[in-house]
Amino acid sequence: MEKERIAVLAQLLTGMKDASAKLEDALKKKDVDAINEAKKEIIHFQMEIDRTL
Structure with missing residues (x-):
């Protein structure tokens, strides 16, 4: 998984x-x-997490 997606997932999980x-x-x-x-x-x-994964 690329670093950008990991950062996005971290933000989504915080949200x-x-x-x-x-x-x-x-x-x-x-x-x-x-x-x-x-x-x-x-x-x-x-939904956003599913889409990102």
Whole structure:
């Protein structure tokens, strides 16, 4: 795997980690809108990671 793809994957995984943290916070607050937004972000990052691999 080339270095550029590794760097992109690292950024995507960091974004996924941040989105997961947002989801945890939203779940604690029981904020339905924030939960749905975090889920969308996670799905987006999953698709981008799949595309990069």
